[in-house]
Amino acid sequence: xxxxxxxxxxxxxxxxxxxxxxxxxxxxxxxxxxxxxxxxxxxxxxxxxxxxxxxxxxxxxxxxxxxxxxxxxxxxx
Amino acid sequence: xxxxxxxxxxxxxxxxxxxxxxxxxxxxxxxxxxxxxxxxxxxxxxxxxxxxxxxxxxxxxxxxxxxxxxxxxxxxxxxxxxxxxxxxxxxxxxxxxxxxxxxxxxxxxxxxxxxxxxxxxxxxxxxxxxxxxxxxxxxxxxxxxxxxxxxxxxxxxxxxxxxxxxxxxxxxxxxxxxxxxxxxxxxxxxxxxxxxxxxxxxxxxxxxxxxxxxxxxxxxxxxxxxxxxxxxxxxxxxxxxxxxxxxxxxxxxxxxxxxxxxxxxxxxxxxxxxxxxxxxxxxxxxxxxxxxxxxxxxxxxxxxxxxxxxxxxxxxxxxxxxxxxxxxxxxxxxxxxx
Numbered sequence: 001x002x003x004x005x006x007x008x009x010x011x012x013x014x015x016x017x018x019x020x021x022x023x024x025x026x027x028x029x030x031x032x033x034x035x036x037x038x039x040x041x042x043x044x045x046x047x048x049x050x051x052x053x054x055x056x057x058x059x060x061x062x063x064x065x066x067x068x069x070x071x072x073x074x075x076x077x
Numbered sequence: 078x079x080x081x082x083x084x085x086x087x088x089x090x091x092x093x094x095x096x097x098x099x100x101x102x103x104x105x106x107x108x109x110x111x112x113x114x115x116x117x118x119x120x121x122x123x124x125x126x127x128x129x130x131x132x133x134x135x136x137x138x139x140x141x142x143x144x145x146x147x148x149x150x151x152x153x154x155x156x157x158x159x160x161x162x163x164x165x166x167x168x169x170x171x172x173x174x175x176x177x178x179x180x181x182x183x184x185x186x187x188x189x190x191x192x193x194x195x196x197x198x199x200x201x202x203x204x205x206x207x208x209x210x211x212x213x214x215x216x217x218x219x220x221x222x223x224x225x226x227x228x229x230x231x232x233x234x235x236x237x238x239x240x241x242x243x244x245x246x247x248x249x250x251x252x253x254x255x256x257x258x259x260x261x262x263x264x265x266x267x268x269x270x271x272x273x274x275x276x277x278x279x280x281x282x283x284x285x286x287x288x289x290x291x292x293x294x295x296x297x298x299x300x301x302x303x304x305x306x307x308x309x310x311x312x313x314x315x316x317x318x319x320x321x322x323x324x325x326x327x328x329x330x331x332x333x334x335x336x337x338x339x340x341x342x343x344x345x346x347x348x349x350x351x352x353x354x355x356x357x358x359x360x361x362x363x364x365x366x367x368x369x370x371x372x373x374x375x376x377x378x379x380x381x382x383x384x385x386x387x388x389x390x391x392x393x394x395x396x397x398x399x400x401x402x403x404x405x406x407x408x409x410x411x412x413x414x415x
Contacts, residue, residue: 017115031112032236033119036297040337043301052294 008065015041079263086207087256089249090405093366094141095126097413121332125242125357128225134163137245138221145247153182158218160206162198165224196328196389198361204261220248224360231288242357246365262311263395273390300334305341308396323381329363369406377404
């Protein structure tokens with residue numbers, strides 16, 4: 001289990017090729033495809049499923065990290 | 078719990094058919110270069126087959142069935158049951174199965190049935206027809222599975238147009254007292270039916286434009302959550318070790334989702350074939366299409382144990398563990414408009 005924000009950020013950076021990212025910290029600039037890539041990585045590393053509404057409720061990577069930490073390992077669907 | 082085994086029935090052959098017309102995603106309007114590059118990288122879909130207006134799923138399945146019947150040397154009057162799985166029938170009524178009974182020259186003693194299923198349709202159709210054969214003693218039967226799903230899309234919808242593609246298939250099933258059982262685990266969740274829906278397309282009065290709409294995020298998280306446990310429970314039910322499965326043929330949804338499922342199940346990549354790159358997501362036809370295109374030359378030589386997994390609209394999902402021994406197939410049939 002990963003626990004630190006820097007580790008989380010590293011995971012997201014590694015899956016979202018910088019070439020395609022407008023701004024890693026501004027989630028609302030992510031395309032739907034980038035969002036799915038991040039959701040897949042979060043599920044793989046944290047065993048947490050992030051729904052569309054949950055992702056829309058946060059606007060920064062830090063907020064997304066806090067959201068994931070607040071969820072249990074069963075996901076949401 | 079729809080977790081069960083079917084005895085005395087086996088797959089004897091499969092043929093798939095696609096429209097000849099091919100569209101490359103890079104030729105689509107409305108996408109930036111980077112946007113399309115990411116889409117192709119993520120979905121794995123480079124090109125798709127598009128049925129021209131007037132070409133139906135029934136036409137694709139008909140061509141597949143003709144080749145299959147010929148290859149197996151089956152006479153039309155021998156076929157006692159025909160099940161057609163589609164969400165793009167020729168008409169609201171009657172169903173495609175009756176139309177194909179006549180078109181293929183089957184006897185009026187042939188029973189016909191239509192199933193309205195999407196991406197899980199091949200597994201559901203196989204379970205339904207094999208179960209019916211096992212219970213009835215029907216000797217020879219045909220499962221036709223296909224969609225011209227591109228006819229349901231809003232041409233401006235960037236979430237569906239680059240993904241979906243058209244195909245049909247025909248699968249021959251025979252009654253065999255010595256057949257190894259097929260095992261199934263079928264599931265559904267109508268609570269999440271809005272994730273893929275065509276509002277304004279049926280009898281229900283609803284606001285909608287009659288196009289198929291997909292909430293991609295919802296479908297993606299559904300796939301991440303449900304598919305792997307469905308397969309694991311199936312294998313547990315029949316006490317079959319995952320390592321002994323020769324191939325896992327997944328519904329070709331998109332590469333990111335399918336790879337995530339593969340990793341969850343800890344399956345080596347050489348056991349998970351793909352046809353996404355060439356054929357995209359052909360709805361209920363992806364499994365038979367992938368089976369023949371990627372594994373056609375490997376099947377029929379020795380018995381292979383194959384897991385089939387379909388998931389999507391409904392929401393509906395299911396997996397089958399299918400032993401395939403004696404088997405006939407051929408290259409994918411290309412169909413063009415007359």
